[in-house]
Structures are given as C-alpha cells and as structure tokens.
Amino acid sequence: MAFFNKFFKKIKIPALVLILLLTAIAPALVLAACTPPAGGSIGEGTGFPNPLCSTSIYCFLKGFINILLKIGIIVAAVFIIYSGFLFVTAGGDTAALKNARTAFVGAVIGTAVLLGSWLIATVLNETVGQVTGSKFVFETCP
Numbered sequence: 141m142a143f144f145n146k147f148f149k150k151i152k153i154p155a156l157v158l159i160l161l162l163t164a165i166a167p168a169l170v171l172a173a174c175t176p177p178a179g180g181s182i183g184e185g186t187g188f189p190n191p192l193c194s195t196s197i198y199c200f201l202k203g204f205i206n207i208l209l210k211i212g213i214i215v216a217a218v219f220i221i222y223s224g225f226l227f228v229t230a231g232g233d234t235a236a237l238k239n240a241r242t243a244f245v246g247a248v249i250g251t252a253v254l255l256g257s258w259l260i261a262t263v264l265n266e267t268v269g270q271v272t273g274s275k276f277v278f279e280t281c282p
Contacts, residue, residue: 157218164214167179205261219247 194200226240 158224158241161218165211205258209254209258215252216247216254219250220244222237223247 196201223240223244223246226236226243230236230240
C-alpha cells in the first residue's frame with residue numbers, strides 16, 4: 141500500500157497537467173470536422189470528400205501552424221505556471237531556486253521562439269505577397 145501512495149504522490153501533478161491540457165485542446169478537436177458542401181446539382185458531390193478540409197498546400201500549412209500555435213501557447217502557459225510553483229516551493233534552497241530560474245528562463249525562451257516563428261511566417265507571407273502580387277499567398281482558407 142505504501143508503494144501506491146508514493147506512486148500517486150509522484151504522478152499527481154503530471155496527471156493534473158495532462159488532464160488540463162487535454163481539456164483545453166478538446167474544443168479544437170471538435171471544430172476540426174469539415175462542413176459539408178451546400179447546394180449543387182444532380183451528380184455533384186458523389187466523389188470522395190476531402191479529409192483535410194484544405195484546398196491547397198498553403199491552406200493546410202496555415203491550419204497546421206495555427207493548431208501548433210494554439211497548443212504551444214497552452215503548453216507555454218503551463219510551463220510558466222510550473223516554474224512559478226517551483227519558485228514558491230523552493231523556499232530558501234539555492235539549488236531549488238536555480239532549478240526554478242532555469243525552468244522559467246526555458247519557458248520564456250520557448251514562448252519567444254514560438255511567437256517569433258509565427259511572426260516570421262506571417263511577415264514572410266505578407267512580404268512575398270506584396271512583392272510578387274501573388275494571389276496564392278492571400279488565398280482565403282476555410
């Protein structure tokens with residue numbers, strides 16, 4: 141019985157973080173369904189439906205990056221909160237404070253990389269679209 145108590149004490153916080161993360165992601169999974177096309181004439185719509193809901197590579201990549209960004213922001217927030225928890229529980233222990241500081245700096249750097257990559261992709265997309273006048277870059281995605 142002591143083994144189970146020790147095991148559940150160790151797994152309590154990671155399980156809570158996992159449950160919160162899955163709860164936050166669940167609405168995005170529901171919204172991933174394609175909407176059926178409306179209207180049409182006889183004989184239309186008899187082919188295979190597009191499982192990706194994307195009309196081009198650009199739309200697929202845009203949707204993929206948006207999903208990664210949403211998940212990444214949630215993960216970054218969880219890691220920042222976790223590093224704050226480490227700061228609070230460190231007390232006066234210098235090794236624990238150093239560990240908490242390292243976790244916080246890592247979370248902030250990860251968040252900066254995540255947001256920076258999104259910014260670079262957006263700026264590149266807009267710049268290439270303005271320079272070339274390409275309609276492909278400004279294509280609207282479902």
